[in-house]
Every structure is written in structure tokens, then in C-alpha cells.
Amino acid sequence: GKYRVVSTKPMPGTRWINLLVQNDVRLEICTEKKTILSVEDIIALIGDKCDGVIGQLTEDWGEQLFSTLSKAGGKAFSNMAVGYNNVDVDAANKYGVAVGNTPGVLTETTAELAASLSLAAARRIVEADEFMRAGLYDGWLPHLFVGNLLKGQTVGVIGAGRIGSAYARMMVEGFKMNLIYYDLYQSTRLEKFITAYATFLKASGETPVTWKRAATMDEVLQEADIISLHPVLDKTTYHLVNKERLAKMKKEAILINCSRGPVIDEAALVEHLKQNPMFRVGLDVFEEEPYMKPGLAELKNAIVVPHIASASKWTREGMATLAALNVLGKIKGYPVWFDANRVEPFLNENAQPPA
Ligand code: GLV
Ligand code: GLV
Missing domain, CATH: 3.40.50.720 (NAD(P)-binding Rossmann-like Domain)
Structure with a gap:
């Protein structure tokens, strides 16, 4: 794999995994037992080189994580969620990281x-x-x-x-x-x-x-x-x-x-x-x-009930696939995604890496 992508959680289905590994990506899936990863945990996962991250709505994606990801050469982050209140899109912009979410499928x-x-x-x-x-x-x-x-x-x-x-x-x-x-x-x-x-x-x-x-x-x-x-x-x-x-x-x-x-x-x-x-x-x-x-x-x-509104098999696999496509698309410079439902390929489409 030419690119290193990290997923902070195992996600449902195999399509998202195949998509990444068949497209020059070395994928690392965090299998840490605790449910909510801290900023420190994620900094450790990003390491020295990381092209993109698929993360979860339980994680605090702010200044610290985007600056770390940017330093590691990262260009893309996707939330596996439609909601992105856990993501500071301005901070992502500042560090040139594109941010995706997963609307439509849920x-x-x-x-x-x-x-x-x-x-x-x-x-x-x-x-x-x-x-x-x-x-x-x-x-x-x-x-x-x-x-x-x-x-x-x-x-x-x-x-x-x-x-x-x-x-x-x-x-x-x-x-x-x-x-x-x-x-x-x-x-x-x-x-x-x-x-x-x-x-x-x-x-x-x-x-x-x-x-x-x-x-x-x-x-x-x-x-x-x-x-x-x-x-x-x-x-x-x-x-x-x-x-x-x-x-x-x-x-x-x-x-x-x-x-x-x-x-x-x-x-x-x-x-x-x-x-x-x-x-x-x-x-x-x-x-x-x-x-x-x-x-x-x-x-x-x-x-x-425990935050299960999007929890159907079809939807969760779809969310994982969309999140993988978001990250892959940005890394490889593909035109992004093809679903007519998908109205916002990236929340900050024009993010540029800092000079
Ligand atoms: C779940 O809460 C989501 O925003 O997708
Ligand atoms: C989110 O998908 C919404 O627009 O309701």
C-alpha cells in the first residue's frame, strides 16, 4: 500500500475494506477495546505518516487532531456519521484536511x-x-x-x-x-x-x-x-x-x-x-x-435507546463505504462519489494544505 489510512473503529461489512486495500491503501483498523478513544489515543494511531482517517462521532476532531494529521501528511478525514458536531471544520480547513460525512444512506x-x-x-x-x-x-x-x-x-x-x-x-x-x-x-x-x-x-x-x-x-x-x-x-x-x-x-x-x-x-x-x-x-x-x-x-x-437511529445493516455498511470513499477519493484525487443523494461530497471542498 502506497497510502496509509487509519480507521479508529472496526466498521460493518467488507466493501469499505476492499475498496481501500484494492486501491493502494495500507489500512489499519484500531481494535482497542474501550468504546471512546481519547485525543491522545488517536494521535498515537495517526503516527508519523498517515494519509487519511475514518473516525467516529464519539471522537473530538479539533485543532489538535487536524494539526497532527496534517503533520503526518494527511489530507482527508471522514466521520462515519451524517452529523459532524464533533468535527471542527474550521480547524480542518486551517490544516488543509478535507472533511467528509455520510448523508443519504441513513x-x-x-x-x-x-x-x-x-x-x-x-x-x-x-x-x-x-x-x-x-x-x-x-x-x-x-x-x-x-x-x-x-x-x-x-x-x-x-x-x-x-x-x-x-x-x-x-x-x-x-x-x-x-x-x-x-x-x-x-x-x-x-x-x-x-x-x-x-x-x-x-x-x-x-x-x-x-x-x-x-x-x-x-x-x-x-x-x-x-x-x-x-x-x-x-x-x-x-x-x-x-x-x-x-x-x-x-x-x-x-x-x-x-x-x-x-x-x-x-x-x-x-x-x-x-x-x-x-x-x-x-x-x-x-x-x-x-x-x-x-x-x-x-x-x-x-x-x-442508545443512539441506534442509523443502526440497520444496510445503512451501517453504506456509511462505512461512504466514509472510505470520502477518504480514498480525496487521497487519489477522484471525482467524489456517485449517489444522487449525496449533496455534500466534502464539507470544506476547497481545503488547501498550509504553505
Ligand atoms: C449518527 O448519529 C449520525 O450522525 O450519523
Ligand atoms: C441529514 O441527513 C438531514 O438533512 O436530515
Whole structure:
């Protein structure tokens, strides 16, 4: 291998490995047992010569790592994730390292988990499962685990990008919910889809679904019965859902987060869940992973899963392949990637090595 590439974790599938080793790459896969690698661990992995790194969202890719990678001759870094709040793209730019992420391949998988959590929360599936396993079921009762009927209710989507739009379509088409969404950009494709679906429902004698693009986020919080968060995490979305905003939501609303933990003020959420037992939440991500804020784990009105929204075999292999292609493409100067879904080959396309 002419080029040395490091992957900080073993990743699913073999396609990504073959891609690299068949293209002049000597690949090193870190098999360190501990889950989260420190900056020091990664500096050791980079060593004296390293052309590119495939890294994970649990790692802190800042000034220190990009300067180390640049000194080792590195030109490319890819996160195996669509989210890149763990990557300081300005620092990467400064050291001439191109940064890639893995959009597109995880859109439906992630939206499906958000939909799963929505249904699980609406129908209290986790509580009911615990009840059953605890041997507490002693016969059918009219009021046992009564939940929410989604049909005709309103689903609210904050951030109608790829994932948010896919989720919105699932909930509207699958469960005949009305949509209210908030995004800085208009989602014309989503609006067209719902309009066409409404026409279809009307023609079949059913109540048509409706959609609305909200002028403010608070409008969504006030009107929706289920709210799913799909923004990117940055300075503008940190604690987007705080104490005041939670207070604006319906007392029996359901809140879903499959984006990034810090989008919600988790301590305020725990307090809100305690005060409002009919309010339910489905969380895939947490403010300080892998930890949960005290009290959260004890609450019956919270469903918690360990950051698995993109965890389908197809998607994880796709993410690994995309991450490998990102790094390989940059090293070899290929025109990057071929998937029409892939709208952002590199987050900082024009990064130049320092003079
Ligand atoms: C996972 O959280 C991702 O951003 O891909
Ligand atoms: C990320 O893929 C998004 O745009 O939702």
C-alpha cells in the first residue's frame, strides 16, 4: 500500500475494506477495546505518516487532531456519521484536511427509528412490555395502557431536511396525521407529496391530511401532538428545547429526539416529565453520552435507546463505504462519489494544505 489510512473503529461489512486495500491503501483498523478513544489515543494511531482517517462521532476532531494529521501528511478525514458536531471544520480547513460525512444512506433508517419511538411512546409499548414481564397482567381491562390515536392528530417536525422530511412522510402517509413543520428552508417536495396524498384521500372519501409550514418554532410546539427534532447541532440549536419551550407544548404531547442530545436541555426535560406524567418522550440521543441526566432512567414516561437511529445493516455498511470513499477519493484525487443523494461530497471542498 502506497497510502496509509487509519480507521479508529472496526466498521460493518467488507466493501469499505476492499475498496481501500484494492486501491493502494495500507489500512489499519484500531481494535482497542474501550468504546471512546481519547485525543491522545488517536494521535498515537495517526503516527508519523498517515494519509487519511475514518473516525467516529464519539471522537473530538479539533485543532489538535487536524494539526497532527496534517503533520503526518494527511489530507482527508471522514466521520462515519451524517452529523459532524464533533468535527471542527474550521480547524480542518486551517490544516488543509478535507472533511467528509455520510448523508443519504441513513435517511430512511433514522426516520424509521423516529417513527418507531413515536409509536412506542404513543402506545406505551415499553411500559406495557415491562408490565407483562413483571407478571402483572391479570386480565383485560378497559383502561389498561390507554395511549394516543395518531390518526387525525398533528405531527410536528423541527428541521425538515432529509431525515425530518422522510419522517414526516412516514407519519402523514402511514398514520394519516396532519403535518406542521418548522425549517429555515421551505420543503417543497414534502409539501407537494402531502398535497398529492390529501387529494388521493379525498378522492377515496377519506378525510384529507393537511400541512402547514410554521412561521416560528413555537407554533409547532403549541399545535403538534407529536414533535420530532431533526436539526443539525450547532450554536443556534443548542438547548433549542428548553424549560420555556417545553412549557409551551401540550400536556399530553410526545417529544422525539433522534438528532443530537444537546438540542434538548435534558435536566429541564427530566423536570418536565416529572411534573407532567402524561407527557412522553422517546430519546435516541443524550446530552452527555453515554450518560443520562439523573432521574431520566426512572421515568415511566420516557423511552430511551442508545443512539441506534442509523443502526440497520444496510445503512451501517453504506456509511462505512461512504466514509472510505470520502477518504480514498480525496487521497487519489477522484471525482467524489456517485449517489444522487449525496449533496455534500466534502464539507470544506476547497481545503488547501498550509504553505
Ligand atoms: C449518527 O448519529 C449520525 O450522525 O450519523
Ligand atoms: C441529514 O441527513 C438531514 O438533512 O436530515
